[in-house]
Amino acid sequence: MWTVPKPRYRPGSCTEGEIAVNIGGVRVILFGDVLNRYPESRLAELLTCSSQNYEAILSLCDDFDPCRKEFYFDRDPDAFKCIIDVYYFDEIHIKNGICPICFIKEMEFWKIDQGVLDECCKSYLSEKEEELKEISSKVKVILEDLEVERCVTRSQKCQRFLWRLMEKPSSSLAARAIAIASFLSILVSAVVMCVGTIPELQVADADGKLVEHPTLDAIETACMMWFTAEYVLRLASSPNKLHFALSIMNVIDFMAIMPFYVVLTLTYLGTASMMELANVQQAIQALRIMRIARIFKLARHSAGLQTLTYALKRSLKELGLLLMYMGVGIFVFSALAYTMEQSHPETLFRSIPQSFWWAIITMTTVGYGDIYPKTTLGKCNAAVSFLCGVIAIALPIHPIINNFVIFYNKQKVLEIAAKREVEMMEIKSSPKMERRKSKDQASATL
Incomplete structure (x- = not known):
């Protein structure tokens, strides 16, 4: 009824x-x-x-x-x-x-x-419209990979072939090999950066300062040459170079490559007096630290990391609540700890801002032990603070995990829907292709 x-x-x-x-x-x-x-x-x-x-x-x-x-x-x-x-x-x-x-x-x-x-119903409708847009965009990408007739000139065909080779690992065996080589280069570069800081593996230069081993430096240079060639080829073959340059992942790629050449320029092209400046040396050290940005290049080769990033974007509200809970707790318990510990002659709580560090490591259950309460009331306050910290952290975890699972399953469903849509388009277009072939054959016989 x-x-x-x-x-x-x-x-x-x-x-x-x-x-x-x-x-x-x-x-x-x-x-x-x-x-x-x-x-x-x-x-x-x-x-x-x-x-x-x-x-x-x-x-x-x-x-x-x-x-x-x-x-x-x-x-x-x-x-x-x-x-x-x-x-x-x-x-x-x-x-x-x-x-x-x-x-x-x-x-x-x-x-x-x-x-x-x-x-x-409006929110439900807008969600479905977003899903349709995502499906249409995925269908468009699949169709662009399947379409070759649009590339009429030789340069367009070469650009299309190079783009698929560098950006579509599933398009061919060579593209998959390039993706694996890029992935391994990122791992090798990260390992070399970490191993190069071990004092036992460093060598002394002419001034007696410890620098990276020449072998590790050569491996680092080879990896950077690969990253540079990869970035240049992807940029050259990109159909929309402005969109390519402004993409988040490509900006990360550029930031991972740029410090190497800046350091190289300051080291080999700068004058001796210029290199002795403390500011220049600090800039070189800062640029070397920026090499850690290349680890984010893994996100371009990992669908799981991309899904995690999108899920965190969808969970900004829950993350904001977590930060708000922790901020309120840190302020309250640090102020209480400072007040309760003032009666002890050997107190470690010199000020409320200094107590913030104790509240952070206590509520997150880290507990370094560099600052700790010595009075009975202070210990009770510490016990309540880390119990509240556990509760504050645990409350938003389930919605964040739920958002990740929902988004991950949704992406898999959208990919399947896009592939089915392409298959349906091929099925619908196949009779038309057969009619065209029959017409061409009939006209040829006439």
Whole structure:
């Protein structure tokens, strides 16, 4: 049964001021005074339309029975049950099992404005629209990989081949080998950067200072040459170079490459007096530290890291709540600890800002032990602080994990949907291709 109390299901003709509609085999009689609440809707127009004007009636419905004065619509009756809610409740809810995109088309057919949708349904609709956009973008990428006819000139074909070779590991065996080589280069470069800081593996230069071993320096240089060649080839083959340069991952790639050449320039092209400046030496050390940015290049080769990044973006609200809980707790417990520990002659809490460090390591259950309470009240305050810290950290963890799982499963579903959409497009286009071939063969025989 429908939730709306006023539509009546009964045979026979309708009385004055009523309208009989047949929605996909379901006959309903609606009251005219209710339909006139939305005079611009299709049902209200049918109410005011004369039964003698047959052409005008057929422009509003699919068929009309003048004997029974019944209007027939070849539409979904389940969707219509939601549509008529607007006449009685001034709002519409999309029921479960109805596609929101198809329901919007139903609303457009019945000439109902989308503003009457309830807020929960609007958010659900916007989510589905975002999913469709993601599917269409994935379909576009797949189609771009499959299309070769658009590359008419030799330079375009070479650019397309190079782009797929550098950006699409699944396109060929060579592209997969390049992706694996890039992944291994990132790992080797990170390991060399860490191993190069071991004093036993360092050598002394002419001034007696310890520097990286020449072998490790050579491996580092080889990795940077690979990163540079990879970045240049990707930039040269990119169809949209501005979008490529401003992409987050490509900015990280550039930031991982740039320090190497800046240090090389300052070291080998700078004058001796210039290199003795403390500021220049500090700049070189800072640029060497920036080499850690290359570890983020792994995200370009790992779908899991990309999914984690997107999931954290979706969990900004939960992360904000976590930081707010921790901030309030740090301020409260550090102030209490400072106050309670003032009575002890050997107190380690010299000020409230200094107590912030104790509150941070206590609430996060790290507990270095460099600062600790010595009074009984201070120890009780510490016990309460790390219990509250555990609770504050544990509360937002489940929503963050849930967002990650939902987003990860959603991406897998969207990828499958995009592949199926491409397969359906190929199936639909195959008869046309066969007709074209038959026409070409017929014209050739003639």
